[in-house]
């Protein structure tokens with residue numbers, strides 16, 4: 001049950017499409033919201049014209065949303081800090097933010113990926129930085145949510161996961177409104193892994209569609225991708241039910257089928273024969289699955305978890321394996337029982 005609470009002081013760290021869309025929800029819900037941006041040309045655009053032309057072109061933002069390039073200003077005296085930078089730069093941003101975050105603030109991560117260098121999720125990076133007790137005020141926010149649709153006010157659902165129920169509830173209440181509905185969950189690692197692995201499977205689904213393999217192949221890939229996500233999750237202490245929910249199957253289906261997905265688009269272009277270097281050169285936005293494919297592949301090897309779709313995605317992306325050959329190899333694997 002959602003109840004209206006008093007306005008919070010919120011910092012949103014990362015003014016890409018998702019950070020801007022979430023900051024817009026919070027400002028629209030009457031929270032005092034400051035958005036920190038890496039791209040300094042956005043400060044005037046957001047403060048004066050109430051638009052983010054780089055990452056959410058054409059969408060009017062809440063006039064109450066304040067934007068800054070100054071991390072100290074953004075973080076000073078905030079009850080809630082929302083991290084939304086690409087995962088591969090998160091460590092550097094957290095390092096700069098470390099001494100600036102209020103000791104009692106709830107920290108929320110909305111980014112989806114696994115750090116390549118350490119093979120850690122964002123909660124694990126945070127625990128390394130701030131200590132294990134820090135996770136008592138940490139929330140993972142994830143689900144099937146294209147930033148553009150959220151910013152347009154289209155109905156969307158999301159999950160706020162925390163070890164501490166009151167933290168998850170605080171975030172649930174802060175975000176929820178008539179078009180944005182948040183659920184709580186206690187499975188932080190499951191919610192994080194759902195968001196990270198679905199990006200890799202979405203690249204594979206895009207490849208499949210780019211090759212023109214049809215609907216049967218895509219549905220099979222989503223289903224077997226979910227089995228891989230589940231296997232990795234169970235090996236890392238997650239709960240199977242999480243992967244049947246919004247942060248697992250929900251986001252997997254959205255990203256594997258929705259044309260707004262950057263990860264699916266990267267895969268589609270690969271399937272059509274473009275080179276990864278050329279695809280990435282024409283993108284300003286991040287497709288987290290490109291690097292997370294390597295992180296998840298390395299994690300699966302380290303933990304002895306069988307993830308054949310992830311392995312082939314990694315080989316296509318990073319070892320120049322031809323996509324058609326990868327599919328032939330997947331189909332030729334030893335026959336087995338489903339599971």
Ligand SMILES: NC(=O)c1ccc[n+]([C@@H]2O[C@H](COP(=O)([O-])OP(=O)(O)OC[C@H]3O[C@@H](n4cnc5c(N)ncnc54)[C@H](O)[C@@H]3O)[C@@H](O)[C@H]2O)c1
Pocket residue numbers: 014015016017018019020037038039055084085086087089093110111112113145146147148284285286287288
């Ligand atoms: N866009 C979506 O629909 C969506 C939805 C849910 C989750 N996410 C996740 O949110 C995270 C952020 O993605 P996005 O879509 O908002 O980004 P984006 O692709 O729209 O933009 C990239 C962002 O990265 C920032 N950036 C680049 N280099 C940086 C650096 N060195 N330090 C700090 N910031 C830097 C840019 O300034 C910009 O804000 C990703 O993990 C993504 O998977 C995105």
Ligand SMILES: O=P(O)(O)OC[C@H](O)CO
Pocket residue numbers: 112143144145146147199202251254255260261262263264286287288
């Ligand atoms: O555009 P993508 O592929 O990064 O996906 C965006 C969101 O994660 C969808 O939930």
